[in-house]
Amino acid sequence: MIAVLVNHWKDGNFQYIPAEPGLCARITDEKKNTVCETGDDWMCSRAQAEREDVPRICVQEAFEEQYDARKEDDWRQADYRETRGWTKALIVPDSHKRMSPRPIPFLGGESIRPVRLVGVEEVKPAQSVWNFNLKPCFAPEDHTSRFCFVKGFLTTLAHSARSQTVTLIRPHHHSAKFWLNGEVMPPVPDDADHDIVGQEVAFRRGWNRLVFPYPGYNDKMASSLPAGGAHLPAFVLSVRANHPLRWACRGKEGDEGWAFAGPFPMDEDRVAAMRRQVDFPRVLQAAAISPDATAGIAGRIPFASEAEWRGWAESPWLQPIRPAEADSFGSSAGDKVTRSLPAVDPAPLLSGNGAWRLDPPAKGHDIRMLVDFGKMLVGNVEFSIDAPEDAVLDFHFFEFIQVDGRINLANGMNCSFRYTCREGIQSFRSLQRRGFQYMYVTARNLGRPLFIYDLKVCVSTYPQRRLGNFACSDEQLNRIWQVGADTLRWCAEDTYTDCPTYEQTHWVGDSRNEGLVDWIANGDSRLWHHCLLQAGQSLERSPIIESHVPSAWDNILPAFSFLWLRSVKEYYQWTGDKKGIGTLYPWLRRNIKGILKLRTEEGLFRLHAWSLFDWAAMDIPSDGIITHQNCLAVLGLNDAASLAAALGKKEDARNWKKAAGSLARSINRHLWDEAHEAYLDCIHKDGSRSDVFSQQTQTTALISGVAGGARAIRCRQVVENPPRAFVKAGSPFFMFFVLEVLAQENRGREILDIIRRDWGFMLAEGASSFWELWTLSTGRLTRSHCHGWASAPTFYLSHAILGVKPDVKNPSLIEFAPCPGNLKWLRGSVPVAGGVVNVHGQLKSGCWHYRVHVPGGLRIRNRAEGVDVVIIRKK
Incomplete structure (x- = not known):
């Protein structure tokens, strides 16, 4: 017997684009002859033990798992023969035309x-727990994960047999002010936005009207999300009470319990302002607003009298809502x-x-x-x-x-x-x-x-080969290298992901860093190539590479599109995989074509999109000319040109290098500020020049080669020691690029000092994996404690400190240029195209002595000056 559990999510998330459900299975023998395949002789039944009416985990992921073992029918057992309740499978048209063999190994582990x-x-459990999916109230036909603009309220009546203090718990950031019996209640304090905080309120004897605004973020969240904007239309509430409560939404006899009031029309000027504020142009607005749902009524909702509520009882905009059947997290929170x-x-x-x-x-x-x-x-x-x-x-x-x-x-x-x-x-x-x-x-x-x-x-992770390793005289650095490799492992599944907890999403910019770390640690190119190809395929619906794929939120983050160009070049540089590059090159060309179409009359890149580069207070509006984007575009175009030249595609190389040069000149003409001797962060949509200057922008100008001469000297000063008024590094992700500046100049001591300071700090705080951020203003250290984009030291200790650097024009040519800083000895193995290079270095009597073991078929160019280097050929 063959039995399959089919799980269909219906709603899209950051890992899945909605599609019709179905099962397509074929079993073949060793000669690839079909033994069995799905057809109308298969039987099907709903899986009774897996509950369907459950909450979403988050906008990035699917649904909370809830399993009821009381409903098991043993269908997984080999001798199962029960057919009652099972029906013949329905044959449906195949909507998945591009199924292909899995190009990577299956996940596994210890x-x-x-x-x-x-x-x-x-523990004493909460008296009531609710988790509401609100999207059916204002966009019932939508199954995407796009950002939503909506204005509404959640409301209920709670009957208490006596006056009592009730504790309301609103996890998941739904922590704005609300109204109890027409009186405004304060929001959850901003410094508690990452904890579960209960608010005590006084319920009077009899009926109590609760009204919560939706979306209902507190002030801190609202500073990063526009008022009226929500990404996951849900609301969660747990209630603790010492005495029983009875709930109703329309009348006082008891009914559905809760209602969503709305959607209501939003002020057009406010909507326009939100669209300017929001970082992504493809958004969802509430559909089918009732003519009776006026702005005037919306203004009365929090303070309405009982007579007004009775008059609204049958209004189409007052929609009864049912919560999920159960909420494990909401119960734990309560x-x-x-x-x-x-x-x-x-x-x-x-x-x-x-x-x-x-x-x-x-x-x-x-x-x-x-x-x-x-x-x-x-x-x-x-x-x-x-x-x-x-x-x-x-x-x-x-x-x-x-x-x-x-x-x-x-x-x-x-x-x-x-x-x-x-x-x-x-x-x-x-x-x-x-x-x-x-x-x-x-x-x-x-x-x-x-x-x-x-x-x-x-x-459950992508298999780890661990062909790479690193050790030196500083045990802290050895630990950092290993923790970085472990962090990468926890973020490697069917794609690289940003993190294994909060999102499990293939973010393309994160993936660029993770591909380098994975190669250095494991020497396995399959997952790297798979991610590059998957990102390239997003060009089928967007003008340039999307920010994360596959996703039901079709979003563009230009910096990530440009980093994808870099990653394609780096893939060839480290792996020498011409066949793999052959499948990527058409997407590379298509991405560049899209980029070049988005230049302004001044020759600068511009796109209304998400302008993130670092979690820091840069001036990076969603619509404007963003300096770091233009610098990264120059860098990506030059990297693509060098790859094209290595592959013998001379016309592409010439055109892309010319485009990079033209863009660099435009940056220097329009985005340099003489008074501050720095590149400004942006030019706003209205033409005004930003008064914000950042370490991030100067770093991209330097590594891209946009800054030359005196400007390059000034940018280098800012990178190393940003002035007080400049925005400074906000995440380990950005430090990947600071370390790149130092690696280009073989400044090993500075690289080691930064790694000891910033990543040593995380170890001192008890980290077993590296974080998304350095610290939060709330006193919490970071949001995510495992983020693959933070594993820069693992790459740079092997690449820069050991000094193994493949040539992009000829990956079989290895440049050896170690920069050991203040170490006393070091050793390590670095995967390259054609094998693994082993390095052993020892400081003796003030002079470094190296033995470098090189696989046969590779050439090595010694760039180490004033040291003793012995090259040993491995058969």
Whole structure:
């Protein structure tokens, strides 16, 4: 028997473009003869145990996993023969015309058990938990993940038999001011926007009207998202109360509970302003606004009398809404710790040998444990238990606990899943991959003790070859190299991803850095090539390479489009893969064609798009002439020209080099500011010149060659020591380019000092993987604790410090130019086209001595001056 579980998401996200559901399967023998394939002789049935009506994890990912073991029908068993409830499969037209063989290996990895039981606690669950999907209220036919403009409110009536204090918890940043009985309630404090914070409000005896604005971000979030804008149309609320509450939305007898009031028309000038503010032109506006939904009524909603609400009861814009069937994260967010429980020997839990026992808590309470897996990882959770019927296990995952004890919950997403138990011994393995170090497990409805026989994570990553390595006399640097390689691993699956937790998305700019780190650590080009090709295919719907692919949010971030050009050249430089470049080159040419069409009369690149380059206070509006974009365009065009020359495509090389030179001259003519002796960040849409100057812009001007002569000297000064008034580095991603400046000049001591300072800081704070950001103003260190774009040291320690540098014109020619800084010895293996170069260096009597082992067929050019170098040919 062959059985397949088919999972269709319906709604798009940052990993999936909506398409019709279906299954196409074919099994062949060793001679590729078809043995079995899908057809009308197959049977199908809805998977009863996998719940459908569940919350979205986040806009980037799909849906929270919820599994009800009470509904299992054993269809996975080899002897299963039950056909009741099964129907013949329906044959549908094939909408997937370009299916192709998988070009990369399957994911896999080791199994990892917890290393520590942090604690066990008794918790009192929230009285009510809601998670609402609001898009059907204003864009019911849309299944994309585009940014939404909408104006509306969520409202309900809560009946309390007595006056009482009620705690309202709004995770996922829905933390703006709201109204209770017509009185404005304050927002969640800005410094709490990454934690779960409860707000206490006074409910009077009888009925209480609650009105929440939607979107409802606090001031800090609203500074980065336009008022009236939302990316995931959802609302989450947990309510703690000591006495029972009854909920209604239309009348006081009890009904659907909640309603969405709206959508209401938005002021046209405000919409225009939001479109200018928002970084992406392709947005979704609320459709089918009722003629009765006037701006005047919208203004009355928060303060309306009961008579007004009764008059609106049947209005089409007052839409009853149903929440998801259950919300594991919302339930965990609403739990209140009542006491810590005595320590129990964790040995059975940590070893998987024996049974670890959880006893039922006090009546009306649940019990939860916090386990630590010792390091960041990504994979599928697997467990074996003996449980009572109807017990519920809520799993809630997060990445980090700071040295100061602050728990960094993965707020903004449902990093969670729910398992409902049948009676007896049972096992389960989750479908979804999750990234985390820590796991809360909350056991609810325990009618008898729960026994855990095994709990582990089955790691799921792209296979790691680890052909590269690095070691030196500084143990901190050795640790940094290894943590960078591990960070890359947790961000490598079917594509490179930005992070294994929050998004699991193939961001093209992140992928450029990750491809270099992956090659240095593993010497495997398949995933790198796959990502480059996948990004190139986004040109089928956009003028230049999109920011992340595949995605239901068709978004462009020009800096990433230009970095893709660089990555194609670097792919050939390190791998020498002419066949692979042959499949990429048409997309390279098409991307450049799109770029050149977007030049202004002044010869500068301009596109209304997302202008991000670093998480810093640069002046980078979505519509204007952005200096760093133009500099990166010059760099990308020159890199493409050098690749074309290496491939013998002389006309392309000549044209692209000419275009790069013309663009560079325009930058110097229009974007240099004599008074500040620096390149300004941008020229705004209205023609005004920015008064913001940044380390980031000067860095791109320098590495692109746009800055020459005295301007290059000035840019170098800013890169090394930015003036007080200049915007400074905001993320490890940007430091990749600062290190590139230093590597071009063989300045090993400065490279090592920066790595020790910035990445050593993360290690000192307890990091087992490198972060998205350095620090946040809230006191939390970063949003994401595992970001592949932050692994720059792994690349530069091998490439710049060991000094192995392939020639783009001839990848089999290796330039050897080590810059060991203040090290005493170093060694390492660096993958290149045709093999691995091994370097051993030792400082003796004030002179460096190197032995370099070079694979046969490669040539090496020694650029190391004043040192002793012995080249050894490997057969």
